[in-house]
Amino acid sequence: MADQDSSAVLEPEPISAVLFDFHNTLVHGGDATTWLATGWTAAGRPDTPPDGLGAEPAAAAAAFLDRVWEHAHEIDPDSSRDESPQQHRRVFLATVVRCPGIDADLAEALYTVMPMRWEAYAETVPVLTALRERGVRTAIVSNIGFDLRPIIERSNIVVDAVVLSYEVHSVKPAAGIFQHALDLLGASAQETLMVGDSWRDDSGAAALGIRTLLLPRTDGPHHGLAGVLRLVSG
Known part of the structure; x- marks a missing residue:
């Protein structure tokens, strides 16, 4: 009889940290x-x-x-x-x-x-609030050449860390910018989820072993971010 342990399905680590792209992920560019x-x-x-x-x-x-x-x-x-x-x-x-x-x-x-x-999607603040209430650490990881913090504050977006390419001298899809975010959150790649809109840039997180959710750009106030909560609780 085969050893029952050898056929056991190994579950991935629960998600305890989420990295978010900014433009076209948490905010849209408006009309x-x-x-x-x-x-x-x-x-x-x-x-x-x-x-x-x-x-x-x-x-x-x-x-x-x-x-x-x-x-x-x-x-x-x-x-x-x-x-x-x-x-x-x-x-x-x-x-x-x-x-x-x-x-x-x-x-x-x-x-x-x-x-x-730039305006936050309708789900952005509710989803980030729900993650924070669950004890999930969050960070914005953005390819950008200027400071996003005034927009973040204006949009009532609250995260644990903000990682901007021009400040950390690493541009997605390079591993460095994602690793910098992991270090700030004190999280491992295996317990982290990356959420973005660009297959070219945001999928670079997968090279570090970070599970990655790509939500292609949507027009209008909704973007489907509630799916993040289902992944975190799954």
């Missing part, structure tokens, strides 16, 4: 048409983008802005923009001026008002 209009006003332009550019070019510019970081990848495939504030701004400006109708002055204004457009 791109409104972003364009806000930047237009900030640049001192009269009337509205459709008045100044025409309806179709304005709609095309908003569509471009809606996917601006995907466009940025075309000229910055190694995400050098996330290594410093200067690089982040430079890559953004170089990207958006490729869109007809967006000149250098408008690009500057759009960059300035961009963080004002």
